[in-house]
Amino acid sequence: MITVGIDVGAKNVKVVILKDNDIIGKNIGLMEIDRKKSVVEAFESCLASTGITKKDIHRVIATGAGEGIVDFAHRKSSVVTCDALGIIKLQPLVRTVIDIGANETRAIKCDQTGKVLDFAVNEKCAAGSGAFVEAMARAMEVSLEEFAGLSLTSSKSIPINAQCAIFAESEVVSLVHEETDRNDICRAVHDAMAGRIAALARRVRIEKEVALIGGVARNRGMVDSLKRELEVDFILIENPEYIGAFGAAFQGAVISE
Amino acid sequence: MATELKAKYPTAPLKCWAKVKELRQKYYQDYALAHEKGGIRWSGGAANLEPVPAGLGRDVYMLTGEPYGASIAYDRAFAAKCHAAAEQAGYPRDLCAYMRNYWGSKLLKTYAFGGPFPEPDFYWQFHLCCSHGKWYQEAARIEGKGRPVFITDVVVGPYFKRNERTGHFYADPNKNGIRYIADQVHEHIERLEKITGRTYQDELLFEATENYFNMTSLWAEICILNQAIPAPLDEKTIFSLYVLGALNKSSKQYVDFYRELRDEVQDRVSRGIAALSTERARIMSDIQPPWGFLEIFRYIEQFGCVSVGSMYSINLQFSLDIKEDGTLRPLPTLKERGIELKSRDQCLMLLADHLASNLWGQNMQEHTLKNYIMEKIYEQWHCNGIMIHYNRGCEGLSLNVAENRLYLIEKGIPVVTYEGNMGDEREFDLAETLKRIDTFMETLGLK
Numbered sequence: 001m002i003t004v005g006i007d008v009g010a011k012n013v014k015v016v017i018l019k020d021n022d023i024i025g026k027n028i029g030l031m032e033i034d035r036k037k038s039v040v041e042a043f044e045s046c047l048a049s050t051g052i053t054k055k056d057i058h059r060v061i062a063t064g065a066g067e068g069i070v071d072f073a074h075r076k077s078s079v080v081t082c083d084a085l086g087i088i089k090l091q092p093l094v095r096t097v098i099d100i101g102a103n104e105t106r107a108i109k110c111d112q113t114g115k116v117l118d119f120a121v122n123e124k125c126a127a128g129s130g131a132f133v134e135a136m137a138r139a140m141e142v143s144l145e146e147f148a149g150l151s152l153t154s155s156k157s158i159p160i161n162a163q164c165a166i167f168a169e170s171e172v173v174s175l176v177h178e179e180t181d182r183n184d185i186c187r188a189v190h191d192a193m194a195g196r197i198a199a200l201a202r203r204v205r206i207e208k209e210v211a212l213i214g215g216v217a218r219n220r221g222m223v224d225s226l227k228r229e230l231e232v233d234f235i236l237i238e239n240p241e242y243i244g245a246f247g248a249a250f251q252g253a254v255i256s257e
Numbered sequence: 258m259a260t261e262l263k264a265k266y267p268t269a270p271l272k273c274w275a276k277v278k279e280l281r282q283k284y285y286q287d288y289a290l291a292h293e294k295g296g297i298r299w300s301g302g303a304a305n306l307e308p309v310p311a312g313l314g315r316d317v318y319m320l321t322g323e324p325y326g327a328s329i330a331y332d333r334a335f336a337a338k339c340h341a342a343a344e345q346a347g348y349p350r351d352l353c354a355y356m357r358n359y360w361g362s363k364l365l366k367t368y369a370f371g372g373p374f375p376e377p378d379f380y381w382q383f384h385l386c387c388s389h390g391k392w393y394q395e396a397a398r399i400e401g402k403g404r405p406v407f408i409t410d411v412v413v414g415p416y417f418k419r420n421e422r423t424g425h426f427y428a429d430p431n432k433n434g435i436r437y438i439a440d441q442v443h444e445h446i447e448r449l450e451k452i453t454g455r456t457y458q459d460e461l462l463f464e465a466t467e468n469y470f471n472m473t474s475l476w477a478e479i480c481i482l483n484q485a486i487p488a489p490l491d492e493k494t495i496f497s498l499y500v501l502g503a504l505n506k507s508s509k510q511y512v513d514f515y516r517e518l519r520d521e522v523q524d525r526v527s528r529g530i531a532a533l534s535t536e537r538a539r540i541m542s543d544i545q546p547p548w549g550f551l552e553i554f555r556y557i558e559q560f561g562c563v564s565v566g567s568m569y570s571i572n573l574q575f576s577l578d579i580k581e582d583g584t585l586r587p588l589p590t591l592k593e594r595g596i597e598l599k600s601r602d603q604c605l606m607l608l609a610d611h612l613a614s615n616l617w618g619q620n621m622q623e624h625t626l627k628n629y630i631m632e633k634i635y636e637q638w639h640c641n642g643i644m645i646h647y648n649r650g651c652e653g654l655s656l657n658v659a660e661n662r663l664y665l666i667e668k669g670i671p672v673v674t675y676e677g678n679m680g681d682e683r684e685f686d687l688a689e690t691l692k693r694i695d696t697f698m699e700t701l702g703l704k
Contacts, residue, residue, distance in 0.1 A: 057560070077704070078696035087514070116700040118666055121693060123676045
């Protein structure tokens with residue numbers, strides 16, 4: 001059976017193709033103004049890379065913030081459900097998932113079957129999501145990778161406002177003007193964000209094992225700050241941004257007709 | 258996207274629907290036109306001691322601030338003007354949204370129900386919530402004509418205690434505290450006579466008090482009928498019905514209406530008439546909803562889910578009694594308690610006792626009673642989950658909501674929270690909230 005999961009995020013669309021529960025293709029594409037076109041392109045490009053045609057597909061499951069635009073999906077499912085299913089399939093011991101995407105952060109508590117027991121999503125502020133780190137990296141005039149690397153070399157803790165992305169940015173600018181070490185500023189940004197995410201995660205009462213997924217899980221500086229804040233070791237996945245799409249594709253394989 | 262659901266139950270429109278709309282409209286009109294008939298207007302907090310001013314005559318009309326603020330919230334365009342007016346006058350956004358709507362309406366000199374804002378002859382508020390304690394003091398200051406403001410302090414300590422053996426709560430009134438409230442009201446009556454030049458009529462107080470207790474008890478009966486499966490009423494409808502209790506519990510007309518409504522709901526239960534023909538799951542909510550966005554309660558219906566009531570709509574009239582086994586039941590009427598009203602003091606003591614028993618008042622001092630009542634409603638109304646509004650617009654009732662959530666989660670009850678504001682549309686994100694509800698429906702297995 002071939003199933004496809006499409007996770008339409010705020011910044012990227014992720015596509016995973018499963019054949020008999022094995023990943024045979026994956027692709028990521030940027031979400032542009034023509035969102036539908038972005039989804040179709042990412043989907044078709046993924047199909048092309050595997051040699052599979054649309055006729056071969058048994059089911060397409062859409063998830064993510066833009067799930068509604070996937071009009072060829074057989075079913076739509078929330079990203080919370082897909083994250084939980086996806087992680088349990090890969091890491092059966094996980095009971096708490098923290099998914100940090102570009103626009104949204106989610107903390108999910110699940111059981112061994114991937115059933116969601118509780119979840120929390122960040123409220124109306126970007127200060128706890130990936131878009132915030134990207135904005136801060138731009139403010140510091142470094143790439144995201146450099147930003148993460150600089151953060152890891154800092155051993156100093158500088159508190160900055162974690163309540164609002166805009167205020168935080170102006171604080172970063174002030175720190176730059178005060179000639180604070182760049183690595184310390186980078187860490188301060190991650191620490192501030194980690195504080196917000198930890199508060200969100202604690203709302204679901206963290207239970208081990210804890211997986212960190214979403215694109216921001218690639219940012220080692222962020223992982224380091226969050227690890228310090230929550231005092232847990234995370235299970236890190238090889239392709240953390242694909243878990244939602246993988247969970248969606250997996251759901252497509254297991255749901256009854 | 259919800260699965261296509263087949264209708265399982267018959268449904269029918271509520272016969273009383275037009276009447277409740279008419280009564281509500283008349284309430285606001287009567288208040289506005291009171292002076293034309295030589296009557297008295299007063300304004301103050303809902304769930305107040307409204308039988309007391311009723312002793313001044315049959316031509317006393319009131320404007321309760323909370324439902325008035327909620328009515329403004331429902332009209333988002335007018336609400337936006339009220340917020341702007343209140344903010345221009347220097348009131349911060351984090352204050353009670355109802356209060357800011359009310360002040361904004363006064364500042365704009367515009368009544369939400371047409372015409373200029375009808376200023377009251379006096380204000381009466383009870384001190385329970387810290388914001389509300391200042392509401393009418395500030396309202397009088399805005400008008401600037403030195404209108405009298407009556408304030409009744411009701412903070413006399415928790416009324417209910419937990420039985421450590423059974424785990425259930427029971428009433429344990431503080432007699433001195435109740436006397437303290439009643440004595441303040443005695444003094445208020447003397448002052449009311451001086452201000453209005455009218456002689457206070459105890460017979461009218463007795464009549465209004467009978468109505469008050471009849472109404473609270475009838476409302477509880479109606480809510481308890483909604484324990485039936487399928488639910489005869491849905492929450493959005495309940496919000497339109499419960500409001501009469503927040504407008505004036507001392508009205509005979511409203512008592513008669515609730516009796517008629519109770520009979521109709523009973524009939525719906527007997528005939529299996531559902532609010533939602535596809536009902537397959539039930540949720541309850543917590544405190545005030547975002548009034549400008551009540552469509553969230555319709556949204557869940559596509560999943561076959563009906564909201565059967567809330568802490569707010571079921572308890573705002575403080576009309577439930579807790580049996581020894583934890584069963585919630587209607588508070589007995591005076592007649593059922595074998596009480597015959599004979600004196601002003603007896604009457605005021607009963608009203609003060611009822612005010613002191615206010616669940617929301619206790620929740621401002623400790624949250625375990627609310628945890629307990631939420632759990633009991635969840636069980637006894639046969640719910641599958643709870644939707645909690647992190648309401649930025651009410652610092653009083655949103656107190657402890659996070660504690661309530663944790664308690665319920667630990668009991669294994671599925672809970673979803675969404676952030677918003679009961680009266681300020683700028684703090685509510687409909688798309689995000691629907692997305693969250695969608696996820697919750699999925700976790701309940703309804704998608």
